[in-house]
Amino acid sequence: MSTEITPVLVVGGSLVGLSTALFLALHEVPCVLVEPHLASHPHPRAVGFTTRTLELLHLVGIELPAIPAGFSLKRARVESLAGTWHEESAWTPKAQPMTEDSPFRGAAIAQDKLEPILRDEAKRRGADIRLGTELVRFEQDDDGVTAHLRDKSGRVYMMRASYMVACDGNKSPVREALGIPRKGPGPLETMRSVLFKAPLESYLEKGVHQFEIDQPDLQAFLTTYGDGRWVLMFKDDLERDEAALRLAINKAIGKDDIPIEIMTSGRWDLTALVATRFSQGRVFLAGDAAHTLPPTRGGYGANTGIHDAHNLAWKLKEVLSGTSEPSLLDTYDAERRPAAWTRLEQTFVRPDYAKRARGFADGVAILDEAGIELGQLYRTLATDPALPEAKRPDEWRGEPGTRAPHVKLEDGSSTLDWFGRGWVLVAANDAWRAKPGVVVVHAPENVREAFGLTSTGAALIRPDGYIAWRKDAP
């Protein structure tokens, strides 16, 4: 049997696998991605994509339609859409409004619409995407990973990769094969859902997009994918035939004369678990394989996974090209596992989930939403162990370990436009000289201030836009 060779094998072609392929392509690292399904799952899950995700997708030329300024995702408890509306509830009690921390706001796009965009762009950039192909098993040694792949014709062939990234979802066969345990509240419940089309846009006019349906014989959650499709999620695991689904949809709407097209139904395991290691040898876990975070209004699940992919891709590039020692790859677990764990805790410290895992987040303080999204600290780079795990981005002043801040430049562009492809030195004066592989940019006054630079200082920014170090003079 002949063996193909690739620097990186990506297992799983959903949001996180495709993002991994894209960010590897951005750094000109060839990869092969395998995914058993021939297309995206017809029942979308994620719909909310956050500011940081949009910053990262912008790097690979993907611009998603922005949500309107001032939009906040509102949820209300209702009898039905047409019936009595009870109270609205906030995701973060007493949340402060987001500041102007990014040129981007979030986007609402259904997972089955976003995946083809990512797939097409990854292919266009040269990623070898193999749909209809699954990983059957793998072995690893000191020099690489040998994967046994089965294509849609049933043919099994071998692929030798220097590294493998497992983006194979909550049940991750790769994580299971590695025997990596997970920690957290665990599987919470199994839910059923039905996806349908109906002309219900008028019920969105008050700005509420998520509805807790509260009737004595119907406890469910109703939300829209913003494209005429809606999903009704049942808080039980009952099998319903089409007539029962239609009846439940009508009850949730509060009317039975609205034309409804049932598209598909689903069964979900609502799970809250984080792997105890995000890598083993030459294999990395990303996305739900590493952390399964239950759906929230902060949209942590897919977004956190896309951020993992971005964190890992440039490190693989540095190590594969011989620019960095393989130990750089250890920082993937050291940075991304705490980030995922914080998001798990932040899910359970908020009212939506607090009751579901009593005791789990006891003593955890609620962090600011903007802080979780843009202000999490990587302790691998931090010089002061006393710094908190997250702060609002406008409260940081360029401390190493934080995301390099967005500052609007005179020509209307952003400091973020400087970062994302390689190493960048943001220097306060001309005394700083470029080293090979580092681009030097000169910081105007407002940038110096946001980066906490003295008049002779500089900050070195990693290819993922995080501040690696800051010095007062050359």
Ligand SMILES: Cc1cc2nc3c(=O)[nH]c(=O)nc-3n(C[C@H](O)[C@H](O)[C@H](O)COP(=O)(O)OP(=O)(O)OC[C@H]3O[C@@H](n4cnc5c(N)ncnc54)[C@H](O)[C@@H]3O)c2cc1C
């Ligand atoms: C109801 C619901 C709503 C959600 N809403 C949001 C939201 O608004 N925002 C958000 O950020 N997140 C949301 N999430 C979470 C989000 O959907 C997941 O976090 C996201 O899909 C994880 O992506 P992934 O690529 O890591 O894994 P998955 O999407 O689970 O994909 C794993 C892939 O691996 C493939 N695979 C498995 N085994 C193999 C194998 N042996 N070989 C090759 N491939 C394999 C599978 O076929 C699959 O395509 C929601 C989740 C649910 C359930």
